[in-house]
Amino acid sequence: MTVLVNPSSQPRDTVALSFERSWGRLVAGLIGWCGDWDLAEECAAEAFAEAVPAWERAGVPDAPLAWLTTVARNRARDRLRRRTTEGTKLALAFADATEEAPLGDDDIPDERLRLIFACCHPALPMAARVALTLRTLCGLTAADIARAFLVTEPAMDKRLVRARAKIKHAGIPYRVPTPELWAERVEGVLAVLYLMFNEGYAASSGEALLRVDVSGEAIRLTRSLAELLPAETEVRALLALMLLTDARRPARVRDGRVVPLGEQDRSLWDLDLVTEGARLLGAGGDGPDDSWGAYAVQARIALCHDVAARPEDTDWHSIAELYARLPATPVVELNRAVAVSMAHGPASALPLVEALAHDLAGYYLHAATLADLHARLGRVAEAVDDLGVAIELAPTGAERRLLRERRAALLGLTES
């Protein structure tokens, strides 16, 4: 927080920076202090609103988080005194009984871990976990989150209200899980963060300009989590996976259309992110390791793509081997088959894809992959039929258009 000490810096910017850095810690501390999620969020928001004029007038305090905490606690006490019910009297007694506001930022324990485990509790619906995490830990407003997930603001408000009500009524604990639950709950938190990242990433192809950067928030939060849980290698691996995927974001969309990996302008890829991702994996030195979790394996697959200067430089042998280390779901198997076709040729991959016909019936990428293999084997008529199936099954217009173009190209080939 020492960056914020300089009083000559612009308070408004400093408040914005402080918001980004301190919101989660402020709210986490307030919930621990008063036990009331709504109150904690309302008062944290008020403290930031007060910071703007106050810091403009008197300069930025030496300990911004402590300043914000004191203001927010005072606001909370005011509100609790105005209420009269038994429950809030208890909350007030609880809040008053605990220690005085801290003076320095370093005196404030970082309670975000408790908060993230509560937000990502498996008793909450998945969509609520994501929304609650973005609201409570990242400080996004309900309106921001609603826009990011294409729902109305009242619907998002309702989702957040329901989630907080369940935390309260069902007694979802505000603490770090016990050792016997640890592995499972950490996995649950990572699943929420990865979903958040992917949703944000997928959304970045559409009306991106209107949306908040949910992927960016997921990365920031995973980064914090990696600092809070330095011993958890899968947290680091997930951060690496996000960075190595995000590195390709600048090249992912062109003229409003998603560009397939093989056709992306690789000079646009963010090499700093690739370097950081690789460093997080400790890549290079050690060979395959049975202790790698699913995120570590996926991150290494992403890295194989990221370090290839041209598509034809891609190390498909390694990618095929890495896919074999993931739990063999039909979709993973399909991806593995694609890698096998690139490493060993379409003939070795065809039986793998054909074997998935039953499991992936109705999945357009199965038909599209078959089409690709048939075309590469010179079996054009079959490829054209496969593409017909894929076009029928494709979920969006953009994908159908891409498949039609491919079919037209194949037909052009047969006519010539």
Added chain:
Amino acid sequence: MRYMLLHAVEESRLADLPPQVETELEAWVEEMVGRGIELDGARLHTQADATTVRVRDGNAEVTDGPFAETKEQVAGYDVLECEDLDTAIAVASAHPTLHVGAIEVRPFDEGMPAPEVPETVADGKRRYLMLVCADMRRAMAEQGAAGSAVTEPTSDQEDTTEIDAWCDSVADRRIYGWPLALPDQAVTVRRIDGKVVTTDGPFAETKEQVAGYDLLECHDLDEALAAARTHPVAAHGVIEVRPVFV
């Protein structure tokens, strides 16, 4: 005989409750406690506050929501001591739940001791109702084959020791609980066009049915879920954990 009343309501209809319902409810409770009929009972928090636990291939699956997606959801329960089923049905018929929903009346398995539920919750704790639900069709078929309504399925013998071991392991947080008779012994009471109608069977035809319950007192949801995941039925059925109003 002891009976369980399962109050099943469509939550969207709760707004239709007449204003005098609280008075009616208090009067009902006062009367039934006074007559020595009401032994225990509580209202449950909304189905959105429910959490279910299943254990499959050794992994616990925790999910949001009730054990079955039915129009009507369990919203409360009562434990009655009555001389016979007709009395239990009459007691249920007088309950204000019938303004907005149904009441399933189900006998308990034999040998149930009188529940001893402390009136106040221990400091810093909360109460949860664990609905133990399982696919009972096989058990009902076996019972039919045996030709007797009271013959217990043979597999119950092993189950009992497992359940006893579970009860011991959660003695620090379990107040009491007991298995219910099979769902085909249930009667459901509703009020239709002002008339009380009883029908044979449970309030909803779901694959899994309530087979028993346990009342827990825990510090938080994780403690309740930890008890639920070790319950022998979690391995094939589903356990719904629902916070109780106290």
